[in-house]
Every structure is written in C-alpha cells, then in structure tokens.
Amino acid sequence: MSAAIKITCMDHAPAELRTLAAKSDDADKTRRLLAIAMIHDGASRLDAARQAGMDRQTLRDWVHRSNDAGIDGLVSRKPAGASPKLSQAQMAELRELVIAGPNPKIHKVIRWRCVDLRAEVTRRFSVTVPERTIGKWLRRLKPTQLQPRPYHPKKDAEAQEAFKKTSVLA
DSSP: OOOOOOOOOOSSOHHHHHHHHHHOSOHHHHHHHHHHHHHHTTOOHHHHHHHHTSOHHHHHHHHHHHHHHGGGGGSOOOOOOOOOSSOHHHHHHHHHHHHHOOOHHHHSOSSOOHHHHHHHHHHHHOOOOOHHHHHHHHHHHOOOOOOOOOOOTTOOHHHHHHHHHHOSOO
C-alpha cells in the first residue's frame, strides 16, 4: 500500500477552508474543501472521502489539483465540447447569404427555409448538418433584415377597393 499524497498547498488553515466552503455557491467545490479541511485536522483519507461523498482515489486526485492550483483548482472544469462545424468566416458568409436572400433562378426558391439553407450549406461548405442546427445558427446570427409579406403578382387594387365599398361588412 502506498503512502498518502502529502498536501503541499498550506495557504489556508482548516477553519479558513470551512469558511470558504460555507461561502462557496458550488456544491462540488464545497465538498472538496471540507474533505481537505478534514485531512488537515488529522482525519484519515478514507473517512474524509466518505464524509465528502467520494472514494479515496477521487479525493487523492483533488488533493493533486489543490497542490497544483490551490483553492481555484477545486472547481469543476467544463468540457470543451465539439468544435464548430463552420468557421467564423463561414458563419459571416452564411449571414450575408441569408440577408441577401435567394436568387430564384439559381436556388429555385423565393425565400430561405431551413431545408433550403441546409442544402446550400452542404453545397458551399461541404458540411452536412440537420435542419434543426440551421435553425439554431439562424437564431444565433440574428438576421435583422425584414422581408415584406409576399403578395400575388396578379393582385388588383381596384377590385379590392370595389369590394370594400360594396361589402356589407364595411
């Protein structure tokens, strides 16, 4: 059986660690601070780990992080996540494409839908994403140009006025 990892970061006394734990709004960091405070007070590593709701190996890992980075090392790190499918330049190009609108002769549509933009993104950038992702990108881009409501090309303004004047509803 190997010896316990020595706590080399002795910046805070056990009472200070407990005070920091009480003021912390991160529950995981609080548990880690309390476990290290118990070790400072002379409790066994196994007892400190059990009291904090972790196993001894996990407590050992947190002691390593505490020794390396101090109290700030006890905060849970967020994973980086997936890398973006489009670069910033490509997103800017997509934004310009959305604002400019489709060319009916080239794109065969009169206004962009997510399915149409998905096909265009696949064609331009060689990236295949679901329609839902296109919708998320559009919300993130916040295009501000508003399009008027489409109207029928054979609309007759005079017929509308005549209908308004003779209608019983008016």
